[in-house]
Amino acid sequence: MSTTGPQPPEPIPGARLLFSLDPGVAQLNHGSYGAVPIGVQRVQQRLRDETEANPMRFFNLGLMDRIVHARRHLAGFLGADPEGTALVPNATAGAAIVLQSLRLGPGDEVLCTDHGYGSVALSIDREVRRTGAVRRTLTVPLHATDEEVVEIVRAGLRPGRTKLLVVDHITSSTARLFPASAITATARERDVPVLVDAAHTPGMLPISVDTIGADFWVGNFHKWGFAPRGTAALVVAPRWRRRIEPLAVSWQQDAGFPLSVEWQGTLDYSAWLAAPVGVFTLRTLGVERVRAHNAQLAAYGQWVVGQALGVAPADLPDPGGPMVSMRLLPLPAGLATTFPDAMTLRQRIAEELGVDVAINAWDDRGWLRLSGQIYNRAEEYQRLADGLPALLARQR
Template identity: 70%
Template sequence: MTYDRSVSAGDPPPPIPGARLLFSLDAAIAYLNHGAFGAVPIGVQRAQRRLRDEAERNPMAFFRAPALTDRIVHTRRHLAQFLGADPEGSALVPNTTAGVSLVLQSVRLRPGDEVLLTDHGYGANALATRRQCRRDGATARTVALPVDAGDDEVVARIRGALRPGRTRLLVVDQITSPTAKVLPVREIATAARAHDIPVLVDAAHVPGMLPVDVDRIGADFWVGNLHKWGYAPRGTALLVVAPPWRRRMEPLVVSWEQDAGFPLNVEFQGTLDYTSWLAAPTGLFTLRTLGVEAVRRHNAALAAYGQRVVGAALGLAPADLPDPGAAEASMRVLPLPSGIGTTYAEAHAVRQRIADKLATEVAVNAWGGRGWLRLSAQVYNQAEEYESLAQHLPALLNDLR
């Protein structure tokens, strides 16, 4: 099948001038999977390198208290302000999954308790939840949400799945990883709060992609990565905790700031490489320099264009293309042909084949008994990369039948 530009259903957005030159990605690879590990701008890489050089010139001076902890606090305040979060109730953590594990440990489940998940949740967080439940004698339960469910249906299904007196924690994604669906977390938190059920929001993809005011969501816990859409070095995330829980938060590893309490007892971990955190404000500076709203509009429009182009090449009608539910969503999914990528191992193999044969990095996930292709869009991407994928993907998938 040959890609026909006439089926693209609209023009792609114009590129942001000079944005592609800010990244060191291999020009021979179409990197359409920013949502996986992000991509660090060159200026941010250099900022982190300078910090590492500083540490190696005199490690004692770099790690000495209170100089290092003061720098950590300053960075935390900067990131929290960007996200609309209380800096005193926020802690820097390595990634969202680390923050989720920290919350699961600190909630202190008891035998008979349950943690409620959705079937759109990130796999590693589901594993962490089940492990903690096994340790504490609790159970993990999953509520199913249709991929095309609107906000009202999502809230109604989750509300109906809550078991007051038994559900000890609700874990919900703000942007789902396998289905790129934006969930109405503020309304979900309100529904759970009516039954005094704490809510943990996995917001791994939110910082930088969506406008957010964390404190207004009303969740008990919220954690998001800055190293995806916020241009920070990898290993940078912010965990935000509501006031009633802060004194109960315990780090996964105890170090010298334990007596300081949350958040420093979580943040200070001895000889951890703190340079990713300290360089994170440079990432936000890069985002602001490009224009936060301009970047969001560009990325969302390009992701939608890519979804339409590739979907048309696979014979999908517009109605078959899931709507992420937010205008700024910079990830889009589309279903693969029946029987392709329906298990974790098969999805991984399809993704690797696309990378090897088409020099294109995408995400492929198995969800709901079907394989799903997830496309991301970032300022370094071009419309031609999606068009090339559309031209060559059908033949590759036909070979897998």
């Protein structure tokens, strides 16, 4: 085993003080639920206080204009057309909106990969049950190159029958960066619409949504963009905007996309209105500085925990890009091979080691996913490395 590997980055001064996280827990799973800076929390709370002080005034005087303003700010950060962008609660909701708007029928198919997010797959399954369409899943090896991924997708497309290709930008289960632009270009050549599930992209990676060329793109701001939970953006290409239908009809239905999707009556809109403060926080810290820090820290964490588990450096999964802030580790064979077992192991690690991580079952094997964020420190990954081997040995 190698004794030298990636080194942790220098901590960003004061970064930990920006968050209200429990200092007794090593929270190495930012990718699942994110963490909201205290300043953003306070802005959201002031918005909630404003709502409760006079609900009639809050909802009836200028709220839609405030939503549009927040949307324009967030769309600008993404390099997306604000008129083709709608704020939605999360990437799964955005995917569901797209699926129900396609008007699938018998014989149609939705194509995805085996790296796709579970709830999106469930949403696809619900829609094909309703319509008589089918879901087809492409197998993509974990270590496939970008060229191999594109070729697998190209070979799997069935022009005329494939009504939607769903592809992740950064996969959740496997922490893998997919070549979204190249995949989209390949599908466009065959006139197959593409939905890019970019749940982890905003804030983690540089992005210009409009240059990707996808028909549909959805990404969360509440993971790596420091926004309150419940903030995501659905971006729709011009030719599809008139066909988009919200999951529930409300008073802006006749306004069309995006207001018909955004306006859902008495929702708590405070997360959306506070989200630009999350982006401001990221920019104040330095977007590239944060991205580089997080990616370097995740790489260090993968290496130090991999050493403890006896995983050779050459066998550590490559995320597919230097700026990915999540890393994957294989667990010993036979552990966490099902979703319930993965959840049980995750909870045991949290309770016994005081460390939060993601555990996923994928391709009949258990995998541990680590994140790197500015509130993390090298010693937290070392804590996991020190305690995990004995904990796993007890599970066999």
